[in-house]
Amino acid sequence: MEQKEMDQVMQKASVLIEALPYIQKFNRKIIVVKYGGSAMSNEELQRNVIKDVTLLKLVGFKPIIVHGGGKAISKWVGKVGKEARFVNGLRVTDEETMEIAEMVLGRVNKNLVTMVEELGVKAVGISGKDGGLLKVDKKYADGQDIGFVGDIKEVDPKVLYDLLEKDFLPIVAPVGLDDDFNTYNINADDAACAIAKAVGADKLVFLTDIEGLYKDINDKSSFISRLTAGQAEELINGGIIGGGMLPKLNNCTSAIRNGVNRVHILDGRVPHCLLLEIFTNEGVGTAIISDDEEV
Numbered sequence: 001m002e003q004k005e006m007d008q009v010m011q012k013a014s015v016l017i018e019a020l021p022y023i024q025k026f027n028r029k030i031i032v033v034k035y036g037g038s039a040m041s042n043e044e045l046q047r048n049v050i051k052d053v054t055l056l057k058l059v060g061f062k063p064i065i066v067h068g069g070g071k072a073i074s075k076w077v078g079k080v081g082k083e084a085r086f087v088n089g090l091r092v093t094d095e096e097t098m099e100i101a102e103m104v105l106g107r108v109n110k111n112l113v114t115m116v117e118e119l120g121v122k123a124v125g126i127s128g129k130d131g132g133l134l135k136v137d138k139k140y141a142d143g144q145d146i147g148f149v150g151d152i153k154e155v156d157p158k159v160l161y162d163l164l165e166k167d168f169l170p171i172v173a174p175v176g177l178d179d180d181f182n183t184y185n186i187n188a189d190d191a192a193c194a195i196a197k198a199v200g201a202d203k204l205v206f207l208t209d210i211e212g213l214y215k216d217i218n219d220k221s222s223f224i225s226r227l228t229a230g231q232a233e234e235l236i237n238g239g240i241i242g243g244g245m246l247p248k249l250n251n252c253t254s255a256i257r258n259g260v261n262r263v264h265i266l267d268g269r270v271p272h273c274l275l276l277e278i279f280t281n282e283g284v285g286t287a288i289i290s291d292d293e294e295v
């Protein structure tokens with residue numbers, strides 16, 4: 001073999017060897033993946049995400065996917081001649097909108113199941129209604145009634161444990177029931193976070209539309225690769241984190257405070273970001289770790 005070829009072979013081998021300690025460490029561990037945003041927008045990105053999650057499963061992790069509806073809910077709401085309305089980023093959800101959201105999420109859910117099945121892994125798609133997984137209260141936006149938007153008040157993880165034990169890959173659509181068995185739409189980030197806490201996940205991963213956290217959003221060199229939950233709370237309290245990132249980061253710290261080992265914010269637009277984050281030392285996104293770990 002020529003030297004150049006030899007180098008290439010060694011490079012490939014070292015990538016695989018770098019993964020070894022993580023494969024050992026996360027064996028049989030639960031990892032919750034929130035799948036939403038742009039990573040859902042085209043089929044190629046979808047297949048990449050599904051391949052990554054399936055690979056995680058095949059090397060011995062126990063992944064759970066919690067997904068959103070992407071742009072599809074607004075599209076279908078528009079098709080029936082309704083205008084999508086949001087208050088503080090929350091979709092105003094009347095009965096008809098809820099009906100559409102549940103249908104769209106059901107379809108997205110089964111598409112994801114199909115993609116996993118195509119790769120030879122058994123997946124089961126459920127919503128938060130199944131097995132009483134997600135119980136909600138009605139949520140208000142600044143005191144305003146925004147319809148069937150739910151705040152998770154209780155998670156019963158039994159159905160997920162049963163599926164994992166039987167070696168199925170659970171795929172969850174964020175829909176839940178209130179005490180009167182009305183149907184509610186739930187923010188997928190909130191659902192993923194609540195589920196990760198309830199099942200005692202080792203990792204919670206958010207696939208988002210940004211690279212991760214920045215100290216200064218206008219300065220690309222201020223990217224934060226790792227920080228502790230305490231440091232994240234300092235950023236939150238210091239008003240450094242704005243807009244859509246704030247609720248996400250609150251979910252991250254809440255997960256760590258409730259027993260999840262690490263939370264990762266990844267750019268879902270980067271192909272195979274999940275594998276790059278989990279199987280390499282440096283990762284590609286932002287890892288939020290517990291306070292007793294070293295940054």
Ligand SMILES: NC(=[NH2+])NCCC[C@H](N)C(=O)O
Nearest residue numbers: 225277278280282283285287
């Ligand atoms: N963004 C980072 N610094 N990531 C580090 C990831 C380390 C390791 N692969 C893990 O999953 O825990």
